[in-house]
Amino acid sequence: MSNFKVGDVKDIIVKDLIRNEDDRGWLIELFRKDMIDKDLFPDMSYLSLTFPGITRGPHEHLEQTDYFCFVGPSTFKLMLWDNRKKSSTYYNKMTLNAGENNSKIVIIPPGIVHAYKNIGDKPGLVINLPNKLYAGWGKKEKVDEIRYEGDPNSPFKVD
Numbered sequence: 001m002s003n004f005k006v007g008d009v010k011d012i013i014v015k016d017l018i019r020n021e022d023d024r025g026w027l028i029e030l031f032r033k034d035m036i037d038k039d040l041f042p043d044m045s046y047l048s049l050t051f052p053g054i055t056r057g058p059h060e061h062l063e064q065t066d067y068f069c070f071v072g073p074s075t076f077k078l079m080l081w082d083n084r085k086k087s088s089t090y091y092n093k094m095t096l097n098a099g100e101n102n103s104k105i106v107i108i109p110p111g112i113v114h115a116y117k118n119i120g121d122k123p124g125l126v127i128n129l130p131n132k133l134y135a136g137w138g139k140k141e142k143v144d145e146i147r148y149e150g151d152p153n154s155p156f157k158v159d
Contacts, residue, residue, distance in 0.1 A: 004093035004155070009082045009112060012094065017071060017103035028103065030069045031129055040065050040107060042129035049125055050076075050118045056126075057115030058156040059147045064132040066108040068116075072100030074124025076116045081156050084111035099124060113148065113156045 015035070020027045031042065050056060052074065060083055070076055080094040098104035099120065108114050118124045135143050148154040 004081060004091055007092040007094065008089060009080050009092050009094040010087050010089040011109045012080060012112065013105070013107035014096065015105040015107075017069065017105055019103060028071055030071075030105070030127060031067070036067075036107065040067065040131050042067060043131055043133050045127065045129045046134075047125060047127050049123050050074075050116075051123050052118050052121055055115055055117040055149075055158050058113045058149060058154070058158060059115070059145050060113040061110045061132075061144045062146070063110050064130050064144045065110060066106075066114070067129040067131070068106045068108065069104075069127040069129070070098035070106065070116075071103045071127070072124065074118050074120030074122050075099035075101065076124060076126065077119045078106060078116045079114065079156075079158060080108065081113040082111070083113045087111070115149075115156070115158050117158060 017028045033041065075097055076099050078096050078098055082089045082092045084090055098106065116126065132144060135141055148156045
């Protein structure tokens with residue numbers, strides 16, 4: 001069951017984040033309405049800090065699209081497994097590094113199992129602008145997640 005093929009995953013959007021630098025510092029545009037489809041516009045945002053060697057995930061969403069921004073500090077290894085039976089890339093696994101020296105936006109649609117690991121030597125920040133509210137309006141709904149990190153029989157192995 002864990003014989004994933006290495007390859008691209010359909011519908012994953014990866015965009016370079018452009019660092020605009022001058023003598024004051026730098027600025028990166030994370031979100032612009034003219035960059036993505038209206039259905040992907042964020043409903044919320046959050047910032048997380050992950051320590052070196054720590055993995056978040058793997059998990060997937062049934063309805064939510066994640067809009068991750070990896071800008072650093074540190075570098076993350078992002079693993080994506082296509083778990084959508086009707087997808088032309090079903091059972092493909094895609095891996096990429098993003099962060100401090102390779103700033104990226106990675107948009108992950110529902111049905112794509114995902115995890116990221118801080119592979120750097122310092123704590124790293126990740127920004128997410130998902131298109132659904134966590135636990136719904138007023139945090140009164142079921143959380144849209146299928147979590148695999150506690151399942152020893154999961155085919156979604158983080159390396």
